[in-house]
Structures are given as structure tokens and as C-alpha cells.
Amino acid sequence: MELDPVADLxxxxxxxxxxxxxxxxxxxxxxxxxxVASTIVSKTEGRVANLEDYPVSGRAQExxxxxxxxxxxxxxxxxxxxxxEESTELLIDCPFLLTETRFGHICVNAGIDRSNVPDHDxxxxxxxxxxxxxxxxxxxxERGIEDVAVIVTDTCGRPFRHGQRGVALGWAGMPASRDWRxxxxxDGHELGVTVQSVVDELSxxxxxxxxxxxxxxxxxxxxxxxxxxxxGSDELFRAVEDDLVRQALRNWRFDD
Amino acid sequence: MELDPVADLxxxxxxxxxxxxxxxxxxxxxxxxxxVASTIVSKTEGRVANLEDYPVSGRAQExxxxxxxxxxxxxxxxxxxxxxEESTELLIDCPFLLTETRFGHICVNAGIDRSNVPDHDxxxxxxxxxxxxxxxxxxxxERGIEDVAVIVTDTCGRPFRHGQRGVALGWAGMPASRDWRxxxxxDGHELGVTVQSVVDELSxxxxxxxxxxxxxxxxxxxxxxxxxxxxGSDELFRAVEDDLVRQALRNWRFDD
Numbered sequence: 368m369e370l371d372p373v374a375d376l377x378x379x380x381x382x383x384x385x386x387x388x389x390x391x392x393x394x395x396x397x398x399x400x401x402x403v404a405s406t407i408v409s410k411t412e413g414r415v416a417n418l419e420d421y422p423v424s425g426r427a428q429e430x431x432x433x434x435x436x437x438x439x440x441x442x443x444x445x446x447x448x449x450x451x452e453e454s455t456e457l458l459i460d461c462p463f464l465l466t467e468t469r470f471g472h473i474c475v476n477a478g479i480d481r482s483n484v485p486d487h488d489x490x491x492x493x494x495x496x497x498x499x500x501x502x503x504x505x506x507x508x509e510r511g512i513e514d515v516a517v518i519v520t521d522t523c524g525r526p527f528r529h530g531q532r533g534v535a536l537g538w539a540g541m542p543a544s545r546d547w548r549x550x551x552x553x554d555g556h557e558l559g560v561t562v563q564s565v566v567d568e569l570s571x572x573x574x575x576x577x578x579x580x581x582x583x584x585x586x587x588x589x590x591x592x593x594x595x596x597x598x599g600s601d602e603l604f605r606a607v608e609d610d611l612v613r614q615a616l617r618n619w620r621f622d623d
Numbered sequence: 624m625e626l627d628p629v630a631d632l633x634x635x636x637x638x639x640x641x642x643x644x645x646x647x648x649x650x651x652x653x654x655x656x657x658x659v660a661s662t663i664v665s666k667t668e669g670r671v672a673n674l675e676d677y678p679v680s681g682r683a684q685e686x687x688x689x690x691x692x693x694x695x696x697x698x699x700x701x702x703x704x705x706x707x708e709e710s711t712e713l714l715i716d717c718p719f720l721l722t723e724t725r726f727g728h729i730c731v732n733a734g735i736d737r738s739n740v741p742d743h744d745x746x747x748x749x750x751x752x753x754x755x756x757x758x759x760x761x762x763x764x765e766r767g768i769e770d771v772a773v774i775v776t777d778t779c780g781r782p783f784r785h786g787q788r789g790v791a792l793g794w795a796g797m798p799a800s801r802d803w804r805x806x807x808x809x810d811g812h813e814l815g816v817t818v819q820s821v822v823d824e825l826s827x828x829x830x831x832x833x834x835x836x837x838x839x840x841x842x843x844x845x846x847x848x849x850x851x852x853x854x855g856s857d858e859l860f861r862a863v864e865d866d867l868v869r870q871a872l873r874n875w876r877f878d879d
Contacts, residue, residue: 368832456724459867473783482812522819526782527729527867529858530792530820532827545787545829556738563778564786565831571788572828574846575821576624592831602785611715612782612868615875621867 368592372576372584374402381413385586386506395507397514400592402573403503404482404585405521405536408493413486421448430460433469437621438462446479446489453477453491458613461621470495471604472536474523474614494518496537504539516540520570526612533574535566535603542599562600624848628832628840634741637669641842642762649844650761653770656848658829661777661792662739662839664749671743677704686716693877694718700720702735702745705765709747714869717877726751728792729862729869749775752793760795765790776826782868789830791822791859793810798855818856 373393379385385403395401407417421427423444430451431444438461447464454466454477466477470492478492493499496519503579504517519537524530536542545563573587607613635641641659651657665671665751677683679700686707687700694717703720707713708732710722722733724798726748734748749755752775780786786811791799801819829843863869 368828368879370624370828464652465867466690467722473631483813508822524864527861528820529856529861529865530818532824534784537626551853556740562786564784564788567784568788568831571824572624572626572831574819575824575828578851581847605783605785609785610782611721611877612872614878615871618875619871 368574369573369590370576371588371590373586373588374584376407376584376586379407379410379585381411383411384506386412386503386510389586389588390507390510390512393437393454393586394534395512395515395588397589398590398593400516400518400541400569400589401503402463402518402520402533402587402589403500404489404577405478405496405519406480407495407585408499408503408519409480412499414491414493415484415489416449416491417488418443418445418449421452422443423448424451427451430464433461434463446481449479449489449491450477452548453479459615459621467615468492470497470536472496472521472534474521474605476496478521478523478536480584484615492521497539498537500537500539514540518566518569518573520573522574522622533570533572535564535570537559538566538601541566541594542601543603544600545594546598546600548598563577564603565594566603624828625846626822626828626832627844627846628746629842629844630840634662635666635841637664637667639667640762641667642766643761644843645767645844646763646766649842651768651771651844652837652846653768654846654849655768656761656772656774656797657759657826657827658774658776658789658843658845659756660833661748661752661775662736662746662756662757663841664719664734664752664775665746668755668807670747670749672705672745674699674705674744677701677708678687679704681708684706684722686825688737689717696719702732702737705709705745705747706733706736709735715877721872724729724748726792728752728777728790728837729860730777734777734779734792753795754793756795770788771794774822774825774829776829777833778830789819789823789826791826794822794857797822797850798857800856801850802854802856804854816864820859821850822859844855 384509396478404554427448430447434442459465484490500517522531683704686703687698690698712723715721736746756773778787
């Protein structure tokens with residue numbers, strides 16, 4: 368497996384065609400996987416905003432006040448309002464905001480970015496990252512690159528372990544996971560690993576070569592990797608019924 | 624960045640020298656990262672056991688009874704006993720066991736594997752995976768491969784997202800994380816990403832090419848990847864004070 372960052376992408380603007388910008392700079396081939404950072408997808412989709420666009424609700428003010436009280440940290444209530452508007456559930460409201468975004472991804476601040484935005488205050492995640500991935504993929508197919516997969520990626524933290532790692536927000540041209548159920552090991556025992564989240568692993572791998580900041584490259588081509596002959600699944604985000612940690616968080620409040 | 628699985632490793636036995644077995648089959652060079660699945664590390668360290676080695680405590684019996692009651696699933700109380708003995712904290716006791724292992728990793732069943740064991744019932748995780756990684760690394764350095772890093776990997780599930788992905792249990796020759804704090808983006812804003820867990824991302828990347836089961840290759844060489852000029856950190860496992868999800872789990876019990 369080989370991962371090559373796509374060099375020399377320009378600053379991305381609303382309406383830019385990511386498929387074209389990438390295909391002009393990398394020799395994409397059938398079977399490749401293209402990972403694209405959500406930041407540039409958001410920029411092409413005009414997902415920027417200013418804090419003044421978010422009139423503060425009572426709930427947002429309450430959140431900002433409590434974080435200031437408990438964590439001693441100033442939180443702009445307009446930012447809290449933006450997070451609420453991008454979310455369907457607030458899992459942690461203090462000392463930081465952990466929410467479920469409208470497309471099912473759980474992350475801090477609904478993934479809203481305050482860096483990476485030249486002319487506005489904030490950059491929102493793509494509204495429907497899987498549709499974004501499908502759009503980029505179909506533009507690549509139109510250019511003659513058949514059988515290509517596209518993953519829209521982000522980085523985020525997680526419970527139990529420090530640090531952030533790359534994750535997938537949306538994908539097209541391949542399933543999210545590879546299913547090993549029923550397959551056997553060398554000794555004929557059924558495997559301990561059951562479902563492997565390949566889109567997340569590909570996003571993590573890509574994040575190792577993208578870099579961040581001024582020298583960052585928001586697109587990576589993965590070559591010589593195969594999904595292989597396995598069942599696939601597109602379920603990536605857990606529902607509450609299926610997630611004991613979410614259930615525990617519903618019954619808990621930060622102790623100040 | 625390139626990832627090459629190490630081909631043709633034999634069935635691993637207690638006392639085997641993983642560094643030698645790998646170096647004989649792959650041309651390791653300075654700057655490479657070698658990932659090794661914890662299963663084969665455990666085998667060389669004789670971390671196998673039989674269920675009859677675990678006389679059942681009252682707590683283990685209670686756990687097995689409750690899981691049978693609530694989840695309708697048969698759990699061997701000797702297996703629950705083995706999980707307890709490998710753990711320092713039980714985070715979820717029903718409908719499955721989520722624990723913190725003695726070296727700080729949080730996973731289901733303390734990472735005990737019931738597949739992958741030819742002559743015993745169970746395979747335990749390495750006792751101190753970072754020491755295991757250091758041992759393998761120093762044997763590689765002895766063979767003249769300077770400046771190599773070694774990661775002992777496993778796969779595990781996570782909250783919020785379905786599926787398993789590769790994670791690091793121990794590492795040597797590189798820090799666990801890359802610290803971007805204080806670095807700026809193209810527009811001079813401070814970066815949203817702060818600490819990047821590169822050992823986990825490398826483990827996930829490696830897991831894409833190892834495969835599982837009969838055709839699995841438990842070692843991967845990562846080439847042409849650089850940690851780069853960043854601060855590093857070896858903190859990977861969160862302490863309770865630093866982990867709201869662990870705090871929430873301490874205050875919660877599965878509702879039957």
C-alpha cells in the first residue's frame with residue numbers, strides 16, 4: 368500500500384471542483400482511494416459563517432455561562448449557538464461541547480473549525496459528507512477514472528486515549544467496513560475481529576502524510592490497497608441503542 | 624509512505640526472536656517503522672493460559688450470572704475471572720466486560736483472545752507492550768538497523784463508531800504523539816488539531832494490509848514516513864481525571 372499526498376493544491380474557494388484540481392495534479396488510477404480533508408470540501412460548498420449570524424438562544428447563553436463558571440474558560444455564546452444548530456444531540460455540555468452532528472458523527476464543537484478560514488469566523492463541516500464524497504467521485508468517473516473510492520476525512524479526539532486521529536465523515540465507491548464474521552484463523556478458530564472500519568483506518572493512514580498548517584496537503588491518493596473479497600457494511604455511526612457510552616453520558620453531568 | 628506486510632512468517636512459538644524472523648524476511652532500513660501484532664508478541668512471551676487456571680471468584684461468578692440473566696449470553700465465569708486478573712478497573716460489567724488493563728489500555732475482555740491459540744484456551748495481551756517493543760527494537764539495533772521504531776498493535780472497537788480499527792499498545796524508538804500546538808495554518812491562525820496520535824494512526828494503517836485469519840501477516844514495515852520536526856509525547860492512555868467518558872461510566876450501570 369502506498370500513500371501519496373497531492374502536491375500544490377491551491378487555496379480552495381467556493382465552487383471549486385476538487386476532482387478536477389486533484390486529477391490535474393495526481394495520476395489517479397482505477398482501484399485508487401482518494402481521501403479529501405473536510406476543510407476543503409466545506410470551502411467548496413461555502414460552509415463558512417460569521418459569529419454574528421448566530422443570535423444567541425437561552426440554551427447557548429446558559430452553556431457559555433456554565434463553562435465560564437465551572438471551567439473558567441470564556442466561550443463565545445454565539446459559537447455555542449452555532450454548535451447547537453449543527454447538532455441533533457448534546458452529549459456533554461460542560462466543560463466542552465460534545466455533540467452528534469446532523470449526519471451522525473460525534474465530535475467536539477460539531478467539528479466547527481476556527482482556524483482554516485480566511486474571510487469568515489468559522490468553517491462548518493460539510494452538511495452531508497457522504498453526498499460530498501459521491502459528488503467528487505462521480506466527477507472523477509466522468510473524467511474516465513473508473514472504480515475509484517473517495518473518503519471525506521476529519522481529525523478528532525476520543526475517549527480513553529489522548530490525541531487525535533483521522534476519521535471518515537463520508538465515503539463513496541466502497542463500503543465503510545469490511546466484515547470478517549465467520550472467517551477462520553490458521554487453526555480453524557473463528558476470528559476475534561469481526562468488523563473492520565476500513566474508511567477510518569484509511570483516514571488515519573492519510574492523516575500521517577497530510578500534515579497540518581501552512582505546509583499541509585488536504586488530499587491523499589492511496590494506491591495498491593484492496594478491499595478484497597469480503598462482505599461490506601455502510602454502518603459507521605452507532606445509534607444510541609447500540610452504544611453504552613452514549614447511554615452512560617445521557618445519565619451523567621459534569622460535576623462542578 | 625509505503626506499507627509492506629512481512630511475508631512468510633512461520634507460526635510463532637514461545638522464545639522466538641521476532642526481530643530475527645522479520646529481519647530475515649524484510650529489508651528493514653534506518654527510519655522504518657515496524658508494526659507487530661500483539662498476538663505474536665504474546666506467543667513469544669508465552670502469554671497463553673487455560674481456563675482451568677482461573678479458579679472462579681465470587682465477583683467473576685456474579686458477572687457471568689448477570690450477563691446470562693440480562694443479555695441471555697453464556698459467559699464462562701473462568702473467562703470473566705481471567706479478565707478481572709488482567710485488569711485494574713472494570714468500566715462496564717454488563718452486557719460485556721470493558722476494562723482497563725494493567726498497562727493502561729481500555730478494551731473489551733482485557734484484550735484476551737480465544738482465537739489464535741493453538742494449544743491453549745486463551746491468549747493474553749503482552750504484560751508490558753512498551754517493554755516488548757523496546758526488546759524487539761534493541762534486537763534490531765543489534766543487527767545494525769539503527770533508528771528504527773517498533774509498535775506493538777492490536778485491534779479494538781470504540782464508542783460512537785461501529786467497527787474495529789488498529790491501535791498501538793506499546794511503542795519504542797519514537798514518541799506516541801506529534802504535538803502541533805502553537806503551529807499556524809496558511810492564514811496564520813493557530814491550528815485546531817493539537818496532538819496527533821501517530822502510533823495509533825500507524826497501527827490503523829498497518830491493519831489495512833495485515834489481513835486477519837489464515838492469510839494474515841502479523842508484521843508490517845512502514846517506509847518513507849517521518850515523524851518530522853515536532854515536539855513529541857508518550858502519553859497515550861488517558862487518566863480518569865482527564866476522561867469524562869470514564870467518569871460517566873463510573874456513575875452508570877447497564878439498565879436491565
